[in-house]
Ligand SMILES: Cc1cc2nc3c(=O)[nH]c(=O)nc-3n(C[C@H](O)[C@H](O)[C@H](O)COP(=O)(O)O)c2cc1C
């Protein structure tokens with residue numbers, strides 16, 4: 001069999017691309033200026049593959065691009081009416097699953113869920129709002145946990161550990177009752193750095209860092225108020241072409 | 243409670259304080275105390291060097307782990323579709339009346355806890371319940387009164403029932419269960435024409451591991467757990483995979499409602515199952531095997547351990563098996579704790595590693611990176627039994643059975659409206675009509691082939707054939723006669739099943755079954771309009787992008803009933819109305835109006 005190849009050749013939306021074996025499709029695409037929407041994915045962190053927004057067709061089969069490593073000869077489609085509808089549908093489901101009152105949310109404008117909804121020009125979800133009863137947990141000194149806004153992306157679970165590597169965040173229950181918990185021991189001893197990082201990694205406003213001043217940057221001047229999510233990736237393409 | 247005196251450390255130490263054995267620790271605590279008290283969490287976390295949040299993540303995932311005292315006698319009454327069909331409602335009501343509490347509660351004196359549970363693998367003898375791990379089948383209101391009376395007089399759980407033991411090995415000292423085998427038809431697999439151990443003792447003398455794999459490949463055996471992956475190919479991948487250790491798993495999670503054949507195989511033919519695992523170990527070069535078995539089959543535990551001991555004594559497990567130098571292999575038993583999704587092979591591995599049963603993404607596949615990261619084979623109970631018979635009688639013999647594209651036989655679990663429910667071993671290729679005739683079913687309205695994740699078909703399709711390229715199935719075959727309300731009693735029940743059993747990771751799987759169920763209820767309550775049917779048709783498309791088979795099939799009850807029984811939906815929706823909010827405003831505000839003494843302004 002010999003040594004593994006240094007490069008594999010794949011096609012993404014009819015464009016032939018060279019990539020290192022083992023790289024995830026979403027990262028290769030990003031490098032080439034092709035934006036595949038993600039929500040649970042966080043660059044450089046072990047993928048979760050749970051939101052399903054980044055689903056693409058690999059040789060005709062739906063696969064999450066954040067968990068699938070490239071392999072030689074793969075033919076990947078990132079855009080089609082059906083895929084766009086899947087993505088829209090995931091976003092709509094998330095909006096009806098929780099309670100997302102954007103105008104009152106500290107994360108508005110920096111929220112990836114909201115930004116995706118704008119990018120996909122979603123006005124009204126096709127599904128009925130569930131208005132679930134959910135708790136706000138203000139018992140932690142450094143973090144505010146608002147389960148109303150949580151999209152269960154596992155970013156906090158995957159990124160925040162104590163010095164010895166013990167997990168601080170975890171899931172509780174399953175299915176429709178799934179939620180995030182904070183460890184009673186390690187949660188109390190969370191450092192400023194950990195808390196800030198957790199809040200920063202949260203794509204929505206479910207984890208807020210309590211020492212930060214609210215609304216320091218006014219709504220309207222925040223990250224996704226200026227340009228749609230994914231623009232940074234797509235700019236790369238434009239630069240390359242020109 | 244006297245739990246403060248309980249020595250949790252003794253339990254963690256029993257498993258070497260190993261985090262990956264968390265399931266076993268929690269199961270032991272649950273067995274000893276009847277629930278897992280909060281005080282256990284910090285001890286388990288500290289001893290296994292993890293956090294309490296992590297321990298709770300596993301603990302809260304599984305349905306049979308209780309967080310509160312759940313009665314000296316804890317009753318889990320099956321709520322699968324067949325249980326309802328066979329009279330669950332009256333049985334449940336009698337339990338409530340006699341115990342003095344509702345389902346989901348514990349009686350005020352703390353004696354009896356009543357809980358629901360998903361299918362417990364007894365569809366051929368419903369309604370059935372687990373009481374402190376023991377199975378009670380064919381329940382009637384009379385028997386329930388008797389059982390509760392016996393509870394009140396303090397009898398041990400083994401003496402609650404007056405019914406005799408089921409046939410075969412169910413009557414063994416180590417089982418003593420009233421569960422019946424109901425073997426209605428034996429084919430080449432179930433026939434008693436084979437003395438266990440012969441393959442290991444004789445055949446393997448002349449066959450190399452590669453020969454074994456080739457023979458399995460020639461037989462064209464495909465996995466009997468539902469997915470139908472070629473078994474020989476799986477073994478070959480695993481043989482070729484590099485790993486310091488390799489593992490053989492037998493998947494005995496059997497959670498698909500309406501399936502119970504693995505229960506019978508494990509009761510009557512455990513030697514064959516274990517020999518199949520040992521054969522696979524020989525083929526791929528594994529030394530360690532794990533039987534992952536659902537908690538519902540805890541009543542077989544002593545039996546299985548006894549058989550394992552016997553096999554060790556007979557040198558069919560352990561060191562230098564059957565006198566072959568260097569062929570070492572042994573098997574341990576890993577229990578689940580109530581989660582259908584753990585039958586999915588990668589969720590099963592997560593669970594066996596002490597975690598919540600969340601399926602992994604693939605690639606990598608278990609044959610490359612499985613249990614603890616090592617190459618792992620996972621096969622269904624029946625597949626492993628087939629493999630032994632194939633090596634014994636030869637691949638040519640096996641290929642002479644079945645159809646051109648589907649070789650061999652399948653053990654079906656038949657239940658519902660028929661005279662002779664039970665297990666039937668058939669060559670692939672029989673039609674649904676044949677099977678209905680065989681099992682004594684009449685006036686059949688519909689058949690659910692392959693369990694809730696399969697399809698619901700009507701009489702126009704009863705000439706379809708059971709095989710991989712027509713009606714493929716893991717074995718569940720549920721029959722509904724013309725008196726059954728398919729939407730209310732079947733489809734709704736199946737949707738509730740998926741809602742409860744989703745692991746919750748994927749956005750569509752976590753939510754869509756719930757949204758579909760709401761729609762279905764709206765239609766059943768007379769509020770449906772055409773638009774609702776259109777939604778039921780178009781919404782499930784997104785289920786394709788879920789990670790695992792559970793989510794990918796969880797909308798099937800709606801999809802297949804809408805396709806094959808559309809008239810049942812159409813006759814329930816309002817004609818000439820294009821919008822209905824789904825409720826009556828006057829009724830919805832009635833209570834609050836009464837409270838404040840106002841008349842609604844509508
Ligand atoms: C939700 C779900 C539940 C499953 N449950 C079982 C099960 O109880 N038993 C089983 O053998 N396979 C089950 N499977 C299939 C397994 O993932 C796997 O394909 C099988 O165990 C492989 O063995 P086989 O090739 O011998 O069939 C399930 C799959 C899914 C998606």
Ligand code: SF4
Pocket residue numbers: 583600601743744745746747748749751752788789790791792793794
């Ligand atoms: S499809 Fe459902 S059960 Fe399977 S991984 Fe996704 S959420 Fe879990």
